[in-house]
Every structure is written in C-alpha cells, then in structure tokens.
Amino acid sequence: MSAESPGARERISHWRQSFRLWRWQRPFWAGLLTLLGGVPIIWIPYADPSLSQLSFRLATTTGSGSLIIGVLLFVLGLTLWFQPHSRVFSGVAAILLALVSLVVSNLGGLFVGFLLAMIGGAMAVSWVQSKERPADPAETGEVPGGPAPEEAPQEVGLAIVEPAPAGADDGQNGAHRDA
Template sequence: MSAETPVQSAGTFTRLRRRFRDWRGGRPFWAGLFTILGGVPIAYFPYATLKLGTMSLTMATTAGAGSLIIGVLLITLGLTMWFQQATRVFAGVASIILALVSLVVSNIGGFLIGFLFALFGGALAVSWAPGKADGAEGGRHKSGRGPAGEGAVEPTPQSADDEPVPPQAPYETGDGGPADGVRSEVRNGGYRVG
C-alpha cells in the first residue's frame, strides 16, 4: 500500500451496523424485543404438538384462543414500542397486564418463559426515556467538568501558555462605587468579580 492509495470508506456491513445502532438508540429496542419474545411462547405452547417417537404430546387447552390473542397482542405491542415511541408507556403497561393475565389463561404464562419476558419488556418500556440531543446539558455533566451549583469550585482561568492566572482582588473607588465598570460582591465569604 502506498501513500497515494486512497482510503477506502467503511464497508457495507459497518455502515449497516452503524445505521442499526443509531436506529436502536432512539427507541426502547430491548423493551420491544423482550415483549415480542414473551409473546411467542405464550401463543405457541397451546398449539404445539411434540412427537416423542410414536407418541404425540399436545398442549392444547380450552383457552387456546385466549393464548393466541394474548401472544399476538404482545408481539404487536413489542412492534409498537419500536415504531411508535410516543405510545411506549401505554404499550408497557398493556404488556405487563397481558403478562399477568397469561398466567391464568395460557399454561402458566407460557411456562413462565413468556410471562417473564413480557413482564420485563413492559417494565423496560415504561422506564425508557428518550435521550437528550448532543450538546444539551441535562442531569449529566460533560467529562472533565465538575458539579455545577452552590458550593462548586469555578475553574481557574488560564493564560495562553496554559499557566494558571492568579486571582485578582476586586477594587472599589473611594466613593464606594465600582471602578472602571468592575462590580464586586461578597458571596460565600469570598469575592467574585462580575
């Protein structure tokens, strides 16, 4: 490879992975995935037929239709969490309620597998909040910055040579007013020039 060789752009797989990561980051992805995974066993087990050699084992119950409805609704709610983020709280609460109902209706909630997935997915959907845009300062601080608020230490001003500049005490004129537009005030026992 020579210095004149142009740098190749990222491959197709890398671009797709980044697009998926960006898509996943803007929605309650894991909540939807767990809710969908919870709906599958709830809907599947009442209609499953297992074959052990020549013996056929069916799990069909009288509430098979109810299990199918609960499973399909959970899958739909999981997809709703992905594509309609504004309804995530409703979808989360509905998923929790359907998971609880599946305990009674559908083979102990799909043998507790579907129940736990749907319950966990609904809880994640209710607790998910959209992230702040870059540059917006919410409750988090950027790295390298300390806490803001009362009692916080302000950063030391630095000169162009990255050496700390010694603090200058405010001064006042003889008539009690600020000199040259510099205002001084006493705050927390120290002086602040503003």
C-alpha cells in the same frame, strides 16, 4: 468496480451505524423482549411434544385466548419499535397481557412468555429518551474500532468553609459564613 463506489465493508459499517442510531432512539430491548414473550404463549398450547412414545398435550380450551394474547404481545413489541412515543401505553398493556396469560395460556407459556413480557413491559414504561444522541464517529474524527480520544481532565473547585468566630452572628442562629 469503480473507485467511487463504496465497498461492502463501508456499506456494512454504514448500516451498523444507522441501526445503532435507530436503536438508540427507541426502547429497542423492551420491544424485543415483549415480542419474544408472545412466542411461547402462542406456541405451547398448540405444540404436541413427545418423549419417545409418550405424547402429552398442553392444549386447553382457551387456545384462541393464547393466540390472541401472543399476537397482541407481538404487535405491542413492534409498536414499541416503530411508535416509541406510545411506550407507556404499550408497556402497561404488555404487563396486563402477561398477567392475563398466567390464567389463560398454560401459566403464561410455562412462565417463559410471562417473564419476557413482564420484563419487556417494565422496561418500556421506565425507558426515557436521552437528550443527547450518540457521537457519530465521522463527526468526532474517531476511527471505527480505534481507541477513543482522551478527554481533558476537568478541574473541580472546592470551597473552604471556616467556622465563624464565636459571637459573630449575622442574624441566623448557628449560621457560618463562607470564606
């Protein structure tokens, strides 16, 4: 191993910083919740759970509807990750699919998929990209995992307002002048 090649620790640190920056620029958690909301909606109608020798089926005649809703939620979650500019459409579509899953897919995957998709869709609609990007430790001179540099305190100026003498009216009723 040469002295110029980065070690595993530097590669992992670089990957984590790159992923953090990528995640910061899109509604990551909204996409993850929407994507995860599709899993129980797909799985529950096709599952064959059993307790000891007692087997019960949750499948309905609309198993294909559950499959379609689950796959669409999965695709909307990926869309939120890779096309963040379409977040409003994807969020509204996820909310509508979650509502439809209540009727079509065994109460929206026994309410688990419904809640995940609803929360993910709401987060997607309300997400706004920050104007400033997160500080890169290389630019600020921070050591990763080290203490944050202290910021200089900012002074806040206060204006002292004194009441105007009685009878000193500048044309506005009850207006006071700043000193």
